[in-house]
Amino acid sequence: MTMRLHVGCAMWTLKAWQGRFVANALPAGERLRAYAGWCNAVEGNTTFYATPTRETVATWAQQTDPGFRLVVKLPKRITHERRLTDVAADVRAFLDAVEPLGTRAHALWIQLPGSFGPDDVPVLSGFLRRMPAEHRYAVEVRHPGFFTDARSTAGLEAALENTAAEWIPFDTTAFFRSPPTSDAERDAWSKKPRMPLRTVALTERPIVRYLGRDDDDSTVEGWQGWLDVVTAWLREGRSPTVFVHTPDNADAPALARRFHDAVRARLPQLEPLPDPEPVEPLTLF
Known part of the structure; x- marks a missing residue:
C-alpha cells in the first residue's frame, strides 16, 4: 500500500502568490491547476x-x-x-x-x-x-x-x-501563544476560535487544520507536535490530510510542502509531492 500524506492551504488562489508560486494573471480556469503543482x-x-x-x-x-x-x-x-x-x-x-x-x-x-x-x-x-x-x-x-x-x-x-x-480539529494553540504582531494577526486574533488541542483520529482519513503565525519559523515551531501525530497515523496505515494556515497565508503553499518534507524525512517511503512548475518572473515588456 502506498503511504500518502496530503497537504494544502485554505484556498487555491491568493494575490500574494502571483509571481512566486503561480504565474501572474492566471485565468480563473487555470488557478487550481497551478496550485495543484504545489499541494x-x-x-x-x-x-x-x-x-x-x-x-x-x-x-x-x-x-x-x-x-x-x-x-x-x-x-x-x-x-x-x-x-x-x-x-x-x-x-x-x-x-x-x-x-x-x-x-x-x-x-x-x-x-x-x-x-x-x-x-x-x-x-x-x-x-x-x-x-x-x-x-x-x-x-x-x-x-x-x-x-x-x-x-x-x-x-x-x-x-x-x-x-x-x-x-x-482546528489547532489555533500556537497562534494564541503570544500577542499579534501584524495587521493580519490582529484580524485573526479577533476572529479565530480558541479551541483546546485535539489530536485524536476517528477514521482512516483524519483531517487537521493548523493555524500558525505570519513568521514562518514560529509556524514551524508550532507544528512540531503534529509531526509526531501525523507520522504515527501514517505508520498505523491512516491517510491524513493537513491544512496549513497563517493569518496572511502569503507563504502557505511553501509551508505546506515544508510540513510534508518534514514528515517524509521521518518516513522516506512517503510518496513525494508533485514538482511545481517554474514561475516566470514578471517582466516590464
Whole structure:
C-alpha cells in the first residue's frame, strides 16, 4: 500500500502568490491547476457562502488529478442558518453540484457554529444518518463543551463513529501563544476560535487544520507536535490530510510542502509531492 500524506492551504488562489508560486494573471480556469503543482489538497471554503454551479465544479475536476483532495464545506444555509434542520432540498442541490468532483471530494465538511453544543448532538446524528453513504463526512465543532467535558466529548465521538465521520480539529494553540504582531494577526486574533488541542483520529482519513503565525519559523515551531501525530497515523496505515494556515497565508503553499518534507524525512517511503512548475518572473515588456 502506498503511504500518502496530503497537504494544502485554505484556498487555491491568493494575490500574494502571483509571481512566486503561480504565474501572474492566471485565468480563473487555470488557478487550481497551478496550485495543484504545489499541494495535493485544498480546503473548499468558498462553498460555505453559496452552492456553486455544476459547471464551475466540473472545472475544478478538470484542473486536478483524481487523487487530489478537496474537503468541501457545506453551505452556511445548511449548517449555520438552518442548523441541519429542514435542509433536504438544500442538501440535494449541494450534492448535485459537487458530483462532478468524484473521488476528489475527499470529505464533505460540516463546520458547525460555536452555539451548536453538546445538547444538539442528536440533530447532528440524525443529519449524518440521512446523508448518502457514498460520501465521507468530517465535522468541525467550536463549542467549548465538546473539548472540556469528557461526557460531551464521548457523546460526539460516538455519534461520529456510528456514521464513520471524522472530527476535524482546528489547532489555533500556537497562534494564541503570544500577542499579534501584524495587521493580519490582529484580524485573526479577533476572529479565530480558541479551541483546546485535539489530536485524536476517528477514521482512516483524519483531517487537521493548523493555524500558525505570519513568521514562518514560529509556524514551524508550532507544528512540531503534529509531526509526531501525523507520522504515527501514517505508520498505523491512516491517510491524513493537513491544512496549513497563517493569518496572511502569503507563504502557505511553501509551508505546506515544508510540513510534508518534514514528515517524509521521518518516513522516506512517503510518496513525494508533485514538482511545481517554474514561475516566470514578471517582466516590464
